[in-house]
Amino acid sequence: MKTEFICENCGYVASKWYGRCPQCGEWNCFSERESEVAVSVKTKKSRPNNSATTEKPKSARIKDISFNEKERTGTGIGEFDRVLGGGIVAGSVVLLSGEPGIGKSTLLLQICSQLGNHGKVLYITGEESSAQIKLRCRRLGVDNDNVFILSENNIDSIITEINTIAPEVVIIDSIQTMYDDNYPSSQGSVTQVRQCALRLIGKAKEDGVSMLLVGHVNKEGAIAGPKVLEHMVDAVLYFEGDKQHAYRIVRAEKNRYGSTNEIGVFEMGEEGLTEIEKPSEMLLSQRPKGVPGNCPVCVVEGSRPIIAEVQCLVTPTVYPTPRRMSSGIDYNRTALLLAVLEKRLGMKFSSQDVYVNVAAGMRLIEPACDAACAMAMISTYKNIPIPDDLIVFGEIGLAGECRSVSNTGQRINEAVRLGFKRIALPYHSIKSIKAVEGVNIIPLRGVFDLLKLLDE
Ligand SMILES: Nc1ncnc2c1ncn2[C@@H]1O[C@H](COP(=O)(O)OP(=O)(O)OP(=O)(O)O)[C@@H](O)[C@H]1O
Ligand SMILES: [Mg+2]
Numbered sequence: 001m002k003t004e005f006i007c008e009n010c011g012y013v014a015s016k017w018y019g020r021c022p023q024c025g026e027w028n029c030f031s032e033r034e035s036e037v038a039v040s041v042k043t044k045k046s047r048p049n050n051s052a053t054t055e056k057p058k059s060a061r062i063k064d065i066s067f068n069e070k071e072r073t074g075t076g077i078g079e080f081d082r083v084l085g086g087g088i089v090a091g092s093v094v095l096l097s098g099e100p101g102i103g104k105s106t107l108l109l110q111i112c113s114q115l116g117n118h119g120k121v122l123y124i125t126g127e128e129s130s131a132q133i134k135l136r137c138r139r140l141g142v143d144n145d146n147v148f149i150l151s152e153n154n155i156d157s158i159i160t161e162i163n164t165i166a167p168e169v170v171i172i173d174s175i176q177t178m179y180d181d182n183y184p185s186s187q188g189s190v191t192q193v194r195q196c197a198l199r200l201i202g203k204a205k206e207d208g209v210s211m212l213l214v215g216h217v218n219k220e221g222a223i224a225g226p227k228v229l230e231h232m233v234d235a236v237l238y239f240e241g242d243k244q245h246a247y248r249i250v251r252a253e254k255n256r257y258g259s260t261n262e263i264g265v266f267e268m269g270e271e272g273l274t275e276i277e278k279p280s281e282m283l284l285s286q287r288p289k290g291v292p293g294n295c296p297v298c299v300v301e302g303s304r305p306i307i308a309e310v311q312c313l314v315t316p317t318v319y320p321t322p323r324r325m326s327s328g329i330d331y332n333r334t335a336l337l338l339a340v341l342e343k344r345l346g347m348k349f350s351s352q353d354v355y356v357n358v359a360a361g362m363r364l365i366e367p368a369c370d371a372a373c374a375m376a377m378i379s380t381y382k383n384i385p386i387p388d389d390l391i392v393f394g395e396i397g398l399a400g401e402c403r404s405v406s407n408t409g410q411r412i413n414e415a416v417r418l419g420f421k422r423i424a425l426p427y428h429s430i431k432s433i434k435a436v437e438g439v440n441i442i443p444l445r446g447v448f449d450l451l452k453l454l455d456e
């Protein structure tokens with residue numbers, strides 16, 4: 001028998017045994033198994049050799065493929081449906097991942113309660129006892145006769161239970177706590193996680209049951225266990241947020257049935273998670289007035305514009321190399337903006353510590369937030385507050401120029417809705433927009449114009 005060695009931590013496969021995994025650096029994590037190549041050769045041999053036969057073709061034209069339009073079930077939680085692309089697709093497998101204690105089980109229990117109105121839901125926990133779940137359900141007000149709770153780790157018993165109850169939706173909390181008797185490796189190891197996921201995915205595709213799997217993240221923030229898990233499932237959602245803040249965001253990393261741009265916003269409280277349909281108000285509500293270094297920006301997340309607040313603080317450094325800290329905005333992006341301001345506006349950041357932050361634990365990835373970030377930097381450097389009624393967006397290039405961004409109209413509408421009276425945006429976008437009464441649209445050619453905004 002030909003064998004190979006697999007790292008139980010990250011899934012790295014090698015032809016010889018290692019004491020330390022060359023991929024993830026973990027010690028003593030290799031175990032031996034029969035080579036996958038050998039297994040596939042074996043199974044191939046047992047198949048009939050059909051190279052010479054002229055069977056009917058098994059492929060079909062796209063128009064001839066039948067499907068039933070049963071499609072999506074709304075979860076009753078709009079923000080979650082938004083991320084999924086409009087609800088759970090029958091027979092799909094969704095992986096929900098996030099840091100410990102962020103609220104994964106809470107969210108799924110609340111979803112159970114809503115889904116129970118449409119059909120049977122089976123919630124399987126490998127981490128808590130049924131009594132603990134009951135306690136949480138009481139706190140969250142989850143009480144639906146269609147929701148079944150099972151505390152179980154063995155995948156065979158789980159499949160049996162799915163067959164008995166025949167639910168529409170199955171929730172597995174979490175995939176790392178499940179195990180398959182047929183494999184000797186320990187719970188949570190790559191082999192076990194992969195095997196259990198394969199069994200469940202097989203079941204989902206076969207019976208059309210939808211599955212939501214919880215996946216833990218490791219120290220580095222990636223989904224623990226094999227990366228292959230992400231390839232196997234239909235959608236990967238991340239549940240993120242600062243535990244110090246009440247706000248939680250669900251983001252799609254991958255979605256076979258919808259866009260990955262949408263985010264869902266929630267607030268965590270005593271009674272569980274509540275949806276926040278209009279996040280802008282929430283994000284702006286605690287904005288300090290008359291303090292230098294805070295600049296609002298309108299970003300577009302999927303189909304929805306959101307107003308966030310970029311904050312920057314600059315202080316003279318006491319270190320040989322000045323400190324740079326960035327949270328919520330890419331570190332390299334802030335370094336680039338500092339370099340542009342230093343070069344084009346002659347600001348001396350090299351003797352300053354710079355801290356950049358996005359309020360309420362939001363994460364901004366759009367280039368449109370460049371201008372606001374630069375504006376916040378200039379404001380704190382000059383120690384002049386940004387006017388309360390001013391909002392800024394646009395991408396900043398290396399020459400200090402301001403470049404146009406998508407969805408200008410949507411951003412303006414949201415800013416106007418929230419009462420901003422002055423909107424500074426890329427010069428090149430000005431032609432394409434309609435005038436709004438009582439609102440002053442300010443063209444930005446480059447970082448010079450940002451500086452001028454403060455002097456007015
Ligand atoms: N009594 C309570 N009142 C308010 N909030 C609570 C209460 N109990 C728990 N929480 C919130 O719920 C969070 C835990 O949620 P939950 O158990 O759903 O997280 P999880 O992501 O499933 O965690 P794990 O990875 O440990 O399974 C806590 O961090 C806390 O914010
Ligand atoms: Mg949990």
Ligand SMILES: [Zn+2]
Nearest residue numbers: 007010021024
């Ligand atoms: Zn490894």
